[in-house]
Amino acid sequence: MTADAKTDAASAARSLLSAAAVRERAHEMLAAALAGAVAEWRVDLAKLEAAADLTAQVVREAYPDLNVPFHARWRHFAVEGRDLWAERDKPWADPNDQARAAFDLAITSVLLDAGAGADWRYRDAATGAVLGRSEGLGIASFRMFEAGDLSADPGDPLRADGLAKVTGEVLAKAFQVGADNPLVGLEGRAALLRKLGEAVGRPGALFDLMAARADDGALPAPVILEVLLQALGPIWPGRLSLGGVPLGDCWRHPAIKRDDPTDGFMPIHKLSQWLSYSLIEPLEAAGIAVTDIDGLTGLAEYRNGGLFVDAGVLALRDPDDAARAHPVDGPLVVGWRALTVALLDEIAPMVRERLGVTAEAFPLARVLEGGTWAAGRRIAAGLRADGGPPITVVSDGTVF
Numbered sequence: 001m002t003a004d005a006k007t008d009a010a011s012a013a014r015s016l017l018s019a020a021a022v023r024e025r026a027h028e029m030l031a032a033a034l035a036g037a038v039a040e041w042r043v044d045l046a047k048l049e050a051a052a053d054l055t056a057q058v059v060r061e062a063y064p065d066l067n068v069p070f071h072a073r074w075r076h077f078a079v080e081g082r083d084l085w086a087e088r089d090k091p092w093a094d095p096n097d098q099a100r101a102a103f104d105l106a107i108t109s110v111l112l113d114a115g116a117g118a119d120w121r122y123r124d125a126a127t128g129a130v131l132g133r134s135e136g137l138g139i140a141s142f143r144m145f146e147a148g149d150l151s152a153d154p155g156d157p158l159r160a161d162g163l164a165k166v167t168g169e170v171l172a173k174a175f176q177v178g179a180d181n182p183l184v185g186l187e188g189r190a191a192l193l194r195k196l197g198e199a200v201g202r203p204g205a206l207f208d209l210m211a212a213r214a215d216d217g218a219l220p221a222p223v224i225l226e227v228l229l230q231a232l233g234p235i236w237p238g239r240l241s242l243g244g245v246p247l248g249d250c251w252r253h254p255a256i257k258r259d260d261p262t263d264g265f266m267p268i269h270k271l272s273q274w275l276s277y278s279l280i281e282p283l284e285a286a287g288i289a290v291t292d293i294d295g296l297t298g299l300a301e302y303r304n305g306g307l308f309v310d311a312g313v314l315a316l317r318d319p320d321d322a323a324r325a326h327p328v329d330g331p332l333v334v335g336w337r338a339l340t341v342a343l344l345d346e347i348a349p350m351v352r353e354r355l356g357v358t359a360e361a362f363p364l365a366r367v368l369e370g371g372t373w374a375a376g377r378r379i380a381a382g383l384r385a386d387g388g389p390p391i392t393v394v395s396d397g398t399v400f
Contacts, residue, residue, distance in 0.1 A: 009243030012261040016242075016250055017229040019222045019296045022267050025256055026297070026341035029266065032255040033339060039254075040332040041339060042315045045346070049398065051311040051375070056354035058378060059333040059370035062187035066355060066363070067155065071111070071299070071369035073278040074108050078136025080127040084139070088146050088158070094285045098213070100204030102282035104160035107203040108150055110275040111192050112171075114395065118386040119183040122176055124286040124313050137175075144174040150193075159204065161195030166190050183284035188237065195235035206231055207282070216290050224283075225269065230332065232272060240265070251334040253385035268337050270300045277365050293363045298344025304368070307376035308343050309336075309390040310383055325392040333393055344372060 015021060033043045038342045067073060075374045077085045086107070092098035101175065102345045113134055121130075122356065124137035124143070131139055147169065148157030168187040200206060206227060213223050233246035240247045242261060250267040257263060272297050280290045298304060314336065316322055326332045352359060381387040 007243070009261045010245050011243070013242035013245035013247060014307070015266045015267075016247055016262055016265055017080075017226065017233070017245075018267075019225050019269070019273065022269055022273075022341060023297050023345070025266055026268075026338045027253055027345070028257075029253065029335060029338040033335070038335050038339075039256055040317055040321065042317055042336050043339065043343075044313055045172075047312040048347055048350060050342070051307060052350035054311070054379065055347065055351045055367075055370075055372050055375040058375045059351070059355060063370060066357060066362070068366040068370040070280060070293075070365040071274075071277055071362075071371065072281060072365070073110050073138060073241055073274070075283055075369065076109075076113075076135050077142050078106075079124065079129045079135070079139055080130070082107060082127060082159050084142055084146075093357065097372035099207045099282045099286040100202070101158045102192055102285070103204040103207045104150070104158070104202065104281060105142065105145050106278045106282065107196070107275060108136060108145065108160050108163075108193060109208070110271060111139050111196060112141045112189050113274070114185055114189065114271070115393075117136040117182060118388050120181055120183045121175070140175045142385065144171075144309060147174075149174055159200040159202065161197075161201065163193045165194045166197075174386075183220045187292060191237065192235060195237075196232070199234050202368065207242065207286070210279070210283065211286070211288060217287065218291050219283060219384065220288045220292040220295060221276060221280065222289055222292060223270060224290070224294060225374055228272045228275055228338055229269060233269075253331050253334045253338065255335070265337050266334055268300045268334075268341065272301055272338070273297060274301075277368075278367075293365055294359065296364070297341050298348075298364060299371070300340045302391070303376035303380070304344060305376075305391075306339060306380050306389045307372055308380040313343060325394050327395055328395045333391070335347070336391060344368070375385050 002206050025183060032038050033041050058244045076154060107123065116133050116137055116167055121132045122131055122140040126141050132324055146157060148164055150160040152162035168190045171186055171190050175183055179188060196203060209227050210224060213219060213227065229248060233248050236248050249269045249271065250265055253266045254264060256266050276296055283290055348364055351367050352362050
């Protein structure tokens with residue numbers, strides 16, 4: 001590759017590191033599926049009506065006043081009626097120090113929040129709660145953080161500048177993993193935190209990078225994602241790169257067509273977008289107004305994606321695929337995740353109409369929390385004994 005060609009490829013690669021690229025290509029995938037050009041999936045948009053009905057019902061039951069918080073990791077730091085971060089949030093002389101600590105917690109916790117598997121549980125001694133899946137991972141990671149397991153200074157536990165010391169054994173102890181309590185992807189999670197430390201030092205330093213991008217005290221949410229994608233790109237194991245630029249949660253799919261070096265690339269950036277949503281509250285607590293929240297996309301994870309499969313909006317062309325395990329980089333999973341992003345855009349206005357709310361008052365972050373994620377969990381619990389996803393994905397613990 002010539003120097004000019006490499007420069008062109010790098011420029012093209014950077015175009016994939018945005019929420020706008022995720023949204024554009026996800027809708028391209030949806031258009032292809034509706035035209036019958038996605039080999040693994042069929043789409044029935046008529047079934048969206050029932051999915052929207054269920055989602056609106058779930059929102060009203062959980063939030064009768066429709067005061068739905070944003071879909072963010074902070075929701076998982078509350079258990080048994082207790083807000084654990086508020087309890088531990090010491091008086092801060094500088095709100096920026098508070099924001100840096102909140103970034104440390106949120107970033108490490110989100111990166112640990114890939115699927116836990118159906119059998120893992122966390123038993124929280126302080127509250128007596130026994131939790132699995134995202135809720136359990138959230139409390140386990142919180143307890144690990146507050147204990148100082150991620151800090152380089154035992155006298156200052158609420159920081160994450162000691163990530164180099166995180167091993168699979170450290171995580172196994174913190175997450176109560178054993179032969180009778182398995183957690184998938186344990187080594188992958190530990191490696192991810194170490195790579196995070198190598199890439200950014202202390203995650204809380206990303207607060208300063210974002211604050212510097214604020215204009216007159218306001219920061220568009222897509223800029224949060226752009227900062228994260230640039231900073232975290234090197235940490236993801238075995239991922240694609242283009243022109244020397246690591247692409248993170250970006251995969252190949254034949255339905256995506258371009259006459260440039262990004263031909264076939266489908267960016268998704270699920271964990272980074274989940275993290276972007278989770279950093280809105282610490283930024284605003286530090287006095288930075290976050291705007292254009294709907295500039296981020298919906299999240300391509302198995303609760304949202306499962307809602308569309310279980311409601312019949314998405315159907316496998318080969319029903320036998322439901323009984324197989326599928327690689328995360330295979331076209332079936334890439335297509336499923338991309339279609340999930342596009343369908344979340346389609347269902348959001350339908351849910352708002354049923355609730356009688358505006359997009360301004362009820363952005364996608366509330367639709368997800370209220371919302372499609374909870375509806376996906378409910379419908380899964382009614383269809384499968386373990387409440388797990390409808391599609392089995394072989395992952396390394398850094399995607400779902």
